[in-house]
Amino acid sequence: MKSTKFYWGALAFAVTFSSSVWADGALKIGVTPGSLADSVTVAAQEAKAAGLEVQVIEFTDWTTPNTALEAGDLDLNYFQHQAFLDNVIKERGYKIESVAFGLLPNIGLYSKKYTTLDSIPDGSKVGVANDPVNQARGLLLLQSAGLIGLRDGAGATASVADVVRNPRKLAIVEVEGPQLVRAVDDLALAQGYPAHFVNAGQPEWASKALHYSTVDDLYYAIRFVARSDRKGDPRIRQFVDIYQNSVAVAQQIDASFAHDAKLYSLPWKEAKYRSIQP
Template sequence: MKKPTRLLLTALSTVLVWGAAQAQALKIGASAGVHADTLDAAAREARKQGLDVKVIEFTDWTTPNAALAAGDLDANYFQHQAFLDNAIKERGYKFAVAGVGVLPNIGLFSYRIKNFGELKDGAKVGVASDPVNQGRGLALLEQAGLIKLRPGLGQRGTVNDITANPRKLKIVEVEGPQLVRAIDDLDLAQGIPAHFVSAGKPQMASNGLLYSGASDVYFAIRFVTRQDNANDPRIRKFVQIFQESQAVRDRVHQLFGNDAKLYSLPWLNK
C-alpha cells in the first residue's frame, strides 16, 4: 500500500501547486497605449477561461525589463527581437521568448509638410534615442533620400553612421514613447502608427509619408519571460489566448485605426 500512497501524495502535491499558481494573478508588463490595451483585451478573454491576468503599464522602455528580471513581473510585452537582443547584450538578462505578438509598422510623419520635397534645409527630424529603433528610423530617412548611412548596416545604424546629410538636417534623438508628442515641435519624425491612434490622432497614423515593410517578423512584439519561468503553463495559455481570440484581433484592428496596412499578425503566416 505504500507505493500507491506515495503516488497519491505526489498527484495531490501537483494539484495543490497548480492550484496555488492559478490563485495568483499572472503579471504582465506592457508599454502604455496599444500594447497594454491589446493585453487588456486578451486578459478579459483569459478570465473567462479561469486565468487571472493583471496588466501593468509602463511609460518607458527600460523599466519593463528591469521589473521582469527582478521577479516583479511574470512576463512583459513591449519589445521586438532586435530590442530584446540589445537589452540582453547590454544588461546580461537571462530572458526567453514565450511567443510572438503583433508586428507594427513604423513610419515617417509630419504636421508641417506633405512630401519630402517640402522639407527645408536645417529642418529638425526626430528619431528614437534607443539604438535599435533609431536604426529603423534612419533606414527610412535613407530610403526617403534624405541621408546616407555607411553601407551594410541594414537597420542597425546610429546617428554616428550618417555619411551624408545634404540638407543639414538636425537629427533630434527622442525617447521612443515620446515621439508621438515631440512631433509637434519637429518638422519630421519617425513614429509607430498605433501610438498616434492611442493619442487620439488616428488620421495621422494613416497619413505617414513613408512606411517600413510589414512582413519582417524580427520586429514583431514578443512575449518575454525569464529563463526560469519560460515553461509556466499560465504564460503558454495566455499567449495561446492572445493569438487565437477573435476579440483580441478585433481590438488590435481598432487600435491600429482600423487600417490593416499598419500591422500584421505574423503567427498566422507560419
C-alpha cells in the same frame, strides 16, 4: 482580471510593491500603454473566463518592464521587439527571452508641416528615437526614403554617428521614443508609430505618414518575453494561445491601428511564420 498602472523609474519601487500587489498568484504581465496594453487587457478578460487569472501592469517607460521581469516581479512582458530585446540582453546580461510572436507595428515618417518629403526644406530638424534599437530603425527608414545614407553594414545597429551622406543637411534630433508623437508638432519630420497617434487621441494622423517601413519585418514584431527559467510555465502558453486566437483581441488591435490594415500585421496568422519559433 486585475489591471494596475504604475509610474516607476526604478526597480526599488517594483521590489517594494511586489510583496503586496503581486502576491495573489495571478499571471503578471507588464505592458506599455496603447495598443499593447489594450489588446492584452482584452486577452486577460478572456483568460479569466477560461480560469486563468491575469494581472495587467502598465509601465510608462521602456526600461522597468525588463528590470521587473528579470527580478521575478513579472511572469511575462509584452512591449519590445527582438532588436530591442537583443540589445538589452547584450548590455545588461538579463536571462530573459522571447517565447512567442506578438503584433508587428509598422513605423512611418510623419510631418504636420509638409505634405511630401520633397517639400521639406534643407536644414530641417528630423526626429528619431534616442534608444539604440529604435533609432536604428528610424535611420534605416530615413535611408529608404532617400533622405540620408548610412555607413555600409550599419543595419540594425545604426546610430546617428553612422550617417555618412546627408545631402539636405538635415539636423537629426534624438527624442525619447514615447515622446516622438508629440515632437512631430515641433519638427519638420519625425519617426513615429501609428498606434501612438491613436493612443494620443490623433487617429487621423496614423495613416498620414509620408513614408512607411515594410510590415513584413519580423525582427521588429513585438514579442512576449519571459525569464529563461520560467519560459515553460503552462500559464504563459495558455495566455499566448488565448491572445493569438481571440477574435476580440484581433478586433482591438485593428481598432488601435485606426482600422488600417497596412499599419500592422499578425505574424502568427501568416503561413510563412507559423513554423518559426522565437
